Amino acid sequence: MTLYAIAIHGGALTMKPGELSEEEAAFQRVGLGKALHAGWLILNRGGTALDAVEAAVRSLEDNPHFNAGRGSSLTRQGEAEMDAAIMDGRTLQAGAVTGVRYVQHPIGLARAVLERSPHAFLAGDGALEFALACGLPLAAPSYFQTDKTRQQWLALAQQESNQLAGHD
């Protein structure tokens, strides 16, 4: 029998069991199953490990219940600034991006760096310009935000504002 396997993790904003509602946990289980299946199906059909990991991560980036792509945490300025990396164990070729805004699938951009650039790591505006040059899909800032991330950002901003209350 031919061997193949896939494992995934799906981090989200809530890290403490008490803060994770049953409803949210159920959404996350469904999301994990969907992402696992996306990668597994590629492997089952004889596809590459590189395609499988990208497909699984893309699925999680599309899912607002996880902290990547849509549903990303917000910076102090209220923006989604995303990072991603992909590596091929056969060739040790790799692609990575950091501080990426507007790119719908940061993992797709990392894959483009691996395959279509002479570099291994692109940051910020350079990564964004490379995404534009590759014709990768972009999205407005609001696409990446969810009610939950907006509320958490507002709470943080309020906390910071309160801390500044005694200063001129």
Next chain:
Amino acid sequence: TVGAVALDQAGNLAVATSTGGIEGQAKGRVGDSPVLGGGTYASNDSCAVSCTGDGEVILRGALAHEVCALVKYQGLPLAEACQAALRLHDDKLKGDKGFIALDPQGRVAIEFNTNVMRRAYRVGEAAPYIAIYQDE
């Protein structure tokens, strides 16, 4: 942070990791996820690893590469390599850490020190495993 490790039918490993960072992070902050060897590493001669947790801690420990190095040079089984990396410099590298890893023999290791680690794996045609809480 989300991530995946895979072994294909040709015996090749790969890893992918993607993150939105941490809530309220400083503009320009970089964690472990996009740093090769920090939160992400794969080599057919050892294993594929994706990390999640406190990015600065994982980055300072170069923990993804640490797992691969323990497998490659010390000959540790994958799960033991992940456990060793989890405890590496425990006094200096305190924080939340989680690893998913896969070796060329199709062995999956998932190690973490948090109460919540959303995770899943499937080996060949076997039934998928999906879990969130530590005790599942």
